[in-house]
Amino acid sequence: MATEKKTSRWVDAISSMIELTQDGKLLWSVKGTANTPYDKERTTSVFETKYKDRALRLYQIRVPSNIGGGMLTIAYTIQGVEPPKWFTKVILEFIDSEGRALWTFPEVDALSDLLTSVQYQVAGVKDFLDTIISEARGAPKALATRARDVQPEYRKRGQALDAIIQIVDDGNLSESERLKKAKAAAVDALLTSEF
Amino acid sequence: MFELERLASLLTLTDIASIASLISLAVSIYVALSLRTIKKKYIFRLKAPEFMKALTKHASVLSTYGDDFENSIQEICDELAKVDVKLRTMKGRMRGASKKSVKQLRTLIKAYDKDSNDRQKFRLIYRGIQRVIVEVQESREELNLE
Numbered sequence: 001m002a003t004e005k006k007t008s009r010w011v012d013a014i015s016s017m018i019e020l021t022q023d024g025k026l027l028w029s030v031k032g033t034a035n036t037p038y039d040k041e042r043t044t045s046v047f048e049t050k051y052k053d054r055a056l057r058l059y060q061i062r063v064p065s066n067i068g069g070g071m072l073t074i075a076y077t078i079q080g081v082e083p084p085k086w087f088t089k090v091i092l093e094f095i096d097s098e099g100r101a102l103w104t105f106p107e108v109d110a111l112s113d114l115l116t117s118v119q120y121q122v123a124g125v126k127d128f129l130d131t132i133i134s135e136a137r138g139a140p141k142a143l144a145t146r147a148r149d150v151q152p153e154y155r156k157r158g159q160a161l162d163a164i165i166q167i168v169d170d171g172n173l174s175e176s177e178r179l180k181k182a183k184a185a186a187v188d189a190l191l192t193s194e195f
Numbered sequence: 196m197f198e199l200e201r202l203a204s205l206l207t208l209t210d211i212a213s214i215a216s217l218i219s220l221a222v223s224i225y226v227a228l229s230l231r232t233i234k235k236k237y238i239f240r241l242k243a244p245e246f247m248k249a250l251t252k253h254a255s256v257l258s259t260y261g262d263d264f265e266n267s268i269q270e271i272c273d274e275l276a277k278v279d280v281k282l283r284t285m286k287g288r289m290r291g292a293s294k295k296s297v298k299q300l301r302t303l304i305k306a307y308d309k310d311s312n313d314r315q316k317f318r319l320i321y322r323g324i325q326r327v328i329v330e331v332q333e334s335r336e337e338l339n340l341e
Contacts, residue, residue: 011325019318022261109251110325113258120262129263 014092014110021117026051028058028118035099036091043088047118048095057095058118062086090115236338239288243335246285247328253278254324261317268311275304275320282327293330300327 020026031046041061048057065084090111093104105111120126167173167181256274260267279301286297300323307316 008326008329011329012322015318015322015325018258018261018321022264108325109254109328110258113255116255116259117262120259126263129266 010106010108011110014105014108014114018110018114018117020051021114021121024121028122030122031057031099037101038091044115044119045122047115047122055095055097056092057099057101058090058092058115060088060090060112060115062088088112235288235290239290240335240338242285242288243331246281247331249281250278250324250328250331253281254321254328257317257321257324261321264314264317271317272308272311275307278324279304289331289334291334293327293334296323296327296330299323 017026021028026049028047028049031048036042036046036057036059038061041063042059043062044060046057046059048055050056063086065087089107091104092111092114094102096102173181253274257271257278260271260274264271282297282301282304286294286301289297300320303316303320303323307313307320310316
């Protein structure tokens with residue numbers, strides 16, 4: 001029971017990290033050269049972030065499955081499937097200022113979801129999709145709020161863009177009203193924010 | 196001893212047969228219930244890995260939708276419908292904490308259905324799925340020890 005509670009705690013922690021990443025409150029970056037203990041086995045880029053003065057590193061490695069015999073091999077044979085040679089494992093660890101691993105999180109399924117969210121954020125998929133869809137529709141919605149806009153230092157910019165988008169999307173307004181209001185919001189944003 | 200002898204002299208063969216029938220009925224009910232429990236346990240043990248795998252997959256899909264929540268509400272509802280079907284099927288085969296978690300998760304899904312724009316409710320579902328996965332895993336390990 002104690003183990004179960006502990007595992008749930010890890011799951012909750014990883015779920016919170018996913019939420020913070022999706023909200024743009026936890027910003028990740030790709031580390032070009034990372035001194036990880038599994039450099040040869042690594043299958044993704046190395047992502048790093050800082051949260052409350054703690055540095056975290058996230059990446060995926062492949063590990064040999066080591067299915068040499070026994071019940072598992074029989075199970076695969078019955079299914080007519082070749083046993084996998086490799087498994088993937090997502091590693092999330094605390095690191096020091098030199099990039100040395102200090103402590104690794106226990107393995108939980110939610111870690112791979114965290115990695116997907118981080119890749120989504122770092123690659124800027126949301127912005128790309130918003131831009132390409134709005135361009136295809138011919139709507140001036142290329143002003144999509146970026147994940148960073150929810151950060152304190154960019155919040156005003158994000159809020160201003162949100163206000164403009166809201167006006168542009170308002171179906172109750174006429175074309176001229178919309179243009180007028182959007183212009184006013186843009187001027188207001190320019191006067192009050194730092195972008 | 197005297198009392199027993201007296202009781203035996205009062206009982207006819209029919210009475211003894213009736214008592215024996217009642218005892219055998221009780222034993223049969225006990226055996227049937229035990230068999231049902233064992234059957235349930237074994238089916239759970241067999242189905243648990245497949246169930247966990249499916250839930251993990253659903254959780255990953257939902258998490259991906261969470262990256263662009265505003266534009267994925269319809270997809271989330273569709274995915275949750277599939278999750279609910281799986282949970283309903285598996286609930287009957289579960290016991291204890293796992294069963295309770297599945298029940299809670301289904302309540303969360305119903306609550307989200309009523310207000311699908313609520314991101315917080317959606318996030319509670321994701322956490323709920325992860326919790327069910329952990330509990331099913333634990334229950335399975337416990338069964339292996341029995």
